[in-house]
Amino acid sequence: MKDNTRNSIRKKPKSFFFILFFLLLIVIVYSATVGPVDIPFRKVLSIILSEAPIVGRWFPTYEGTDRTIIVNLRLPRILLGVIVGSSLAVSGTSMQGIFKNPLASPFILGVSAGGGMGAAVGIYIGISYYLLPLFAFVAALGTVILVFALGRVRGKTDIATLLLAGLAMNFLMSGLTNYIRYISPPEKEFHLRILAFMFGTLNGSIWREAIISLPIMLIGIGLVFAYSKDLNLFQIGEESAMQLGVEVERTKMIQLFTSSLLAATMVAFTGVIGFVGLMMPHAARLVVGPEHKKLIPTSALFGGIFLVICDTIARMLGEIPVGIVTVLLGSPFFIYLLVRNRGETGW
Amino acid sequence: MVELEVDSLVTGYQEKKILKDISFEAKKGEFLGIIGPNGSGKSTLIRALTKVISPWNGSVKYDKKIIEKISRNEIAKKVSVVPQDTFINFPFTVQDVVLMGRSPYLGRFENPDKKDIKVAKEAMQVTNTLRFEDRSVRKLSGGELQRVVLARAFTQEPELLLLDEATSQLDIGHKKEVMDTLKEKNEKENLGIISVHHNLNLAARYCKKILLLDEGKKHAYGEPKEVLTNSHLRAVYGVEAEVHEHPKDGSLYVSPVDKKIDTEKGEETIHVVCGGGSTDTLLKNLVEKGYQVTTGVLNVMDSDLEKADFLDIEVVTEAPFSSITHESYKKNLELIEKANVVVVTDFPVGEGNIRNLEAVKEGVTTDTELILVDKGNIDKRDFTEGNRGTKLYNEIFRKKDIKKVDSTEEIKRLL
Numbered sequence: 001m002k003d004n005t006r007n008s009i010r011k012k013p014k015s016f017f018f019i020l021f022f023l024l025l026i027v028i029v030y031s032a033t034v035g036p037v038d039i040p041f042r043k044v045l046s047i048i049l050s051e052a053p054i055v056g057r058w059f060p061t062y063e064g065t066d067r068t069i070i071v072n073l074r075l076p077r078i079l080l081g082v083i084v085g086s087s088l089a090v091s092g093t094s095m096q097g098i099f100k101n102p103l104a105s106p107f108i109l110g111v112s113a114g115g116g117m118g119a120a121v122g123i124y125i126g127i128s129y130y131l132l133p134l135f136a137f138v139a140a141l142g143t144v145i146l147v148f149a150l151g152r153v154r155g156k157t158d159i160a161t162l163l164l165a166g167l168a169m170n171f172l173m174s175g176l177t178n179y180i181r182y183i184s185p186p187e188k189e190f191h192l193r194i195l196a197f198m199f200g201t202l203n204g205s206i207w208r209e210a211i212i213s214l215p216i217m218l219i220g221i222g223l224v225f226a227y228s229k230d231l232n233l234f235q236i237g238e239e240s241a242m243q244l245g246v247e248v249e250r251t252k253m254i255q256l257f258t259s260s261l262l263a264a265t266m267v268a269f270t271g272v273i274g275f276v277g278l279m280m281p282h283a284a285r286l287v288v289g290p291e292h293k294k295l296i297p298t299s300a301l302f303g304g305i306f307l308v309i310c311d312t313i314a315r316m317l318g319e320i321p322v323g324i325v326t327v328l329l330g331s332p333f334f335i336y337l338l339v340r341n342r343g344e345t346g347w
Numbered sequence: 348m349v350e351l352e353v354d355s356l357v358t359g360y361q362e363k364k365i366l367k368d369i370s371f372e373a374k375k376g377e378f379l380g381i382i383g384p385n386g387s388g389k390s391t392l393i394r395a396l397t398k399v400i401s402p403w404n405g406s407v408k409y410d411k412k413i414i415e416k417i418s419r420n421e422i423a424k425k426v427s428v429v430p431q432d433t434f435i436n437f438p439f440t441v442q443d444v445v446l447m448g449r450s451p452y453l454g455r456f457e458n459p460d461k462k463d464i465k466v467a468k469e470a471m472q473v474t475n476t477l478r479f480e481d482r483s484v485r486k487l488s489g490g491e492l493q494r495v496v497l498a499r500a501f502t503q504e505p506e507l508l509l510l511d512e513a514t515s516q517l518d519i520g521h522k523k524e525v526m527d528t529l530k531e532k533n534e535k536e537n538l539g540i541i542s543v544h545h546n547l548n549l550a551a552r553y554c555k556k557i558l559l560l561d562e563g564k565k566h567a568y569g570e571p572k573e574v575l576t577n578s579h580l581r582a583v584y585g586v587e588a589e590v591h592e593h594p595k596d597g598s599l600y601v602s603p604v605d606k607k608i609d610t611e612k613g614e615e616t617i618h619v620v621c622g623g624g625s626t627d628t629l630l631k632n633l634v635e636k637g638y639q640v641t642t643g644v645l646n647v648m649d650s651d652l653e654k655a656d657f658l659d660i661e662v663v664t665e666a667p668f669s670s671i672t673h674e675s676y677k678k679n680l681e682l683i684e685k686a687n688v689v690v691v692t693d694f695p696v697g698e699g700n701i702r703n704l705e706a707v708k709e710g711v712t713t714d715t716e717l718i719l720v721d722k723g724n725i726d727k728r729d730f731t732e733g734n735r736g737t738k739l740y741n742e743i744f745r746k747k748d749i750k751k752v753d754s755t756e757e758i759k760r761l762l
Binding site: 101232235243291 | 403418419424427438499
């Protein structure tokens with residue numbers, strides 16, 4: 001991206017956010033047209049508008065299968081995609097911020113796998129749907145604390161050790177999830193559910209999931225955003241941040257808590273969808289720069305748009321899990337980052 | 348204005364005690380230097396003064412209030428810190444980083460306003476960083492980034508500025524520039540400064556008071572002339588050094604004791620007239636080849652002097668940033684007369700060191716071999732009035748049969 005384009009975005013973030021938001025709406029409507037039954041864009045738009053709160057009263061109500069497909073099948077899935085994409089992207093932004101490193105993300109650090117394991121335990125013992133995020137969150141938080149503790153070498157976070165610790169936790173947590181799948185009762189539905197979990201999918205999403213995860217997303221993104229200034233100061237070093245008035249340890253704890261909460265809640269409903277949290281902060285940083293007040297909302301919008309697009313592609317490819325699409329896109333990106341940063345001190 | 352009191356301070360990291368019973372006071376507008384060997388606790392003291400680590404015993408007080416009772420944000424409005432180096436992973440612009448200095452004054456959701464930006468611009472002006480304010484900090488040199496960090500510290504509008512070997516990454520010219528800026532802020536705006544120095548001469552030249560630390564304890568504290576004495580330096584650093592008074596402004600400087608080395612008969616002696624880092628690796632190469640090497644006159648803090656000092660060769664020194672006195676001129680002349688070979692490097696000639704050329708003119712005899720490093724650019728490195736340097740240069744090097752080389756590298760091949 002050209003420097004002057006970037007500067008004009010940096011100086012006029014409001015109109016930029018407006019455009020991004022508009023883009024998100026278009027992607028949502030377009031995505032709803034795609035599926036086994038093709039429904040024209042115009043019709044999808046009318047159905048959505050007629051169902052929308054407040055504005056809905058000015059539009060004629062539709063009845064029939066198209067309405068059922070859009071409202072009961074596609075919209076909850078797409079909205080959950082937006083929520084999950086945004087949450088994972090902001091979770092990654094927060095982690096890259098506190099670890100001062102562009103390679104950190106909930107997937108890489110094993111937090112997603114931890115959450116997945118927690119949710120698998122929940123499914124195995126048959127707890128209520130509403131408690132799944134809690135199980136996922138506890139396991140994810142445990143994982144992130146362990147990874148963080150393992151990654152500290154003589155009081156400092158060593159990024160190579162941190163990544164290895166994340167890798168180790170990824171293995172451990174996936175192994176445990178596999179074990180649960182192995183010992184779980186042989187009903188087909190049950191296995192498929194845990195299996196879908198390991199791939200990460202938005203298939204079969206229901207309104208209830210979107211409704212539970214929406215407030216968690218809003219609170220989580222709000223909490224990360226509230227610490228924008230502190231996250232900026234983290235980047236010049238923890239000691240300097242402290243000397244500029246930041247309560248470093250408290251900030252770190254709140255951010256680890258929030259980023260785990262965001263990632264784990266989403267994992268609880270969709271399984272492990274990798275690399276969104278790694279790629280979106282990068283893409284956002286390229287456009288608006290590293291300043292967190294602009295970076296966080298941009299990441300959130302990018303995440304939402306990206307995941308809905310990926311899921312649309314997944315549906316076009318014959319209903320493959322969206323996690324496969326993101327991993328296939330994300331792994332080369334991660335390798336690119338590794339190669340680009342190779343040999344640079346501190347990465 | 349903030350007043351600092353440190354009383355019987357004991358602290359360290361985890362199990363390791365670093366500072367053992369430190370007490371001192373810094374009044375408003377003080378310019379205090381902290382010196383001491385590596386591991387004496389200088390940086391730890393800076394951390395203790397900014398609540399990065401807390402006292403195990405004793406206390407740190409600002410305006411009679413103990414540091415634990417003051418919030419980090421309150422401290423940040425009064426005290427700012429320039430660390431030794433800063434590493435920034437993400438491409439913030441210079442202005443972004445400088446504006447971070449305003450954060451103690453801004454609420455959680457507040458953006459910098461016009462006044463904040465004005466403060467930042469002024470700080471960038473003073474530190475000479477304004478011209479690259481839109482550049483990414485990832486693209487700056489170490490010295491440039493350090494000046495950006497200094498601008499950030501000024502933007503905090505502190506009453507007390509702490510520097511932890513903040514100039515150690517800078518070259519001599521920038522060192523002086525930064526220290527002069529600090530001196531001016533100290534004198535005109537009554538900004539209190541506490542600076543940790545690795546370089547004794549910087550501390551001696553700029554600080555009004557000096558605290559000498561040794562193994563976590565206060566070894567001496569007071570005015571430079573009370574602290575920088577032969578006996579203190581010997582006790583703490585284990586070196587023999589001479590403390591001189593600057594002939595112009597009376598400030599102190601420290602130089603290694605003049606080493607008198609007996610030349611054996613028949614051994615070849617080479618005298619190098621140099622300065623400003625122009626020797627490159629020449630001194631080292633000559634010593635390694637077994638020559639008896641001497642050099643002079645060099646100012647204290649000149650990088651060529653640092654090299655000579657490291658190689659333990661005989662050198663005539665002069666006070667920092669001051670002209671060659673008659674006394675050093677004579678000493679230098681003696682060395683030139685004694686030498687079999689005299690090398691003149693392509694150093695910048697100014698009013699301060701033109702007498703080195705005069706000594707060459709006076710001292711070389713028909714028996715002396717004269718080697719000149721010249722890239723044919725004497726007019727560009729002559730900073731004397733009326734081009735006296737160039738004239739003198741031509742006089743010396745025209746009349747004698749001399750060897751001309753265009754780099755110090757070539758000398759190795761000649762000898």
